[in-house]
Amino acid sequence: MTVRGLLRRLVPPAEGPAATPWPRVQPKAMTLRRLLTERYGPLGVALAMIAVILLAGFLLPTSQHLASLMVTVPATTAALAGSRVTAVIAGLSCGGALILDAYDGLLDTSIFAVHLLAILLVSGFVIGFRSLRERNIRELTEVRTVSETMQRILLRPLPPRMGSLLIRSAYHASHPHALIGGDLFAAVRTADGARVMIGDVKGKGLPAVEDAAALLGAFRGTSHRTLPLRQLVADLEANARSYFSEAAMVDPDAVERFITVLVLEVPEGAGEVRMVNCGHPPPYLISPQGAGVVLPQRPAPPLGLGSVHAEDYLVDTFPFTPGSTLLLYTDGTYEARDAEGRFYDLDTRVASWPGSTPDELLSHVLSGLTAHVGGEMGLDDDVAMVALQPGPAGSPRTQGTGAAR
Structure with a gap:
């Protein structure tokens, strides 16, 4: 799964910084x-x-x-x-x-x-x-x-807040002159909360960007409708199949492509998250009690390989109360290798997070990742991350913090 080195940066909305800048080494003196x-x-x-x-x-x-x-x-x-x-x-x-x-x-x-x-x-x-x-x-x-x-139109910057939900994101494309690749994320406001998606397209280059753009368009166009979460995922599967079928008319390899996605629904003030995982890495849930991944009871196949029937998808529900933080990510994060071929230990890095805000979490993970691979140019795969945290309701300017671990 792939494509490269960014966002590198995403333009933050005027309301606040939605994207965490990628760590860079600043020269101390004029070269x-x-x-x-x-x-x-x-x-x-x-x-x-x-x-x-x-x-x-x-x-x-x-x-x-x-x-x-x-x-x-x-x-x-x-x-x-x-x-x-x-x-x-x-x-x-x-x-x-x-x-x-x-x-x-x-x-x-x-x-x-x-x-x-x-x-x-x-x-x-x-x-x-x-x-x-x-x-x-x-x-x-x-x-x-x-x-x-x-590219910025395709991968829009995420808003810093949807209702009481705080959102921060970071992106790094594997291609040196691209801002986006095969990884993607999106968030839309719904009548009773927010829906967030993160995904990873199989393959690299322009076909991966085209696949990502097709899925982003389908998600934004469907999520605003008052559909149950499982029906939303079934519709995304139907759109993916239709798109891959059309792409196969000019690219025979399109029939072998697929997209892993994780779709979340965060109802306003409910203190819980509903999740459908279609072959994507499970998210980390960090709370005052500790940190760990949220494994689905029955993961669904990636889009393009799944079912178009809503009843075939299982919705997992887990608590998401103030003081908790969710980290969504793509496989380019934990598959990054150092000079000796060792993978980045994402579990240990997340567990050692000493902060309390989504910005601090992304900065903590990104700095460790950059140091592990020897600098941003050492990354040869896309990396996308989204951090979510329930903030205090009714105060949109409040940044909101969780309990420090």
């Missing part, structure tokens, strides 16, 4: 690369090179003609700055060559013309290539902006 490429760095490097070449030309005998070295200045500048700065430096390099050749007495010879011609030709080539590169970067930026917008 050499930033020093050379930002602001006046490229101009300073070019001027320093011209000064060094001029100084060496004045110190060496006039028989040593160093004006030809000026061609290296615009070539170096093009790697650090834009075409305009490179053009300015090319003009200064021609001036430097003029000074050196005048000092060496070469203005009346063909050598001076060769030096200027070399600088102009090299400068013209590097400025042209730099202009093409800048245009490609602009086009790529525009394409990525549109792509990110579409």
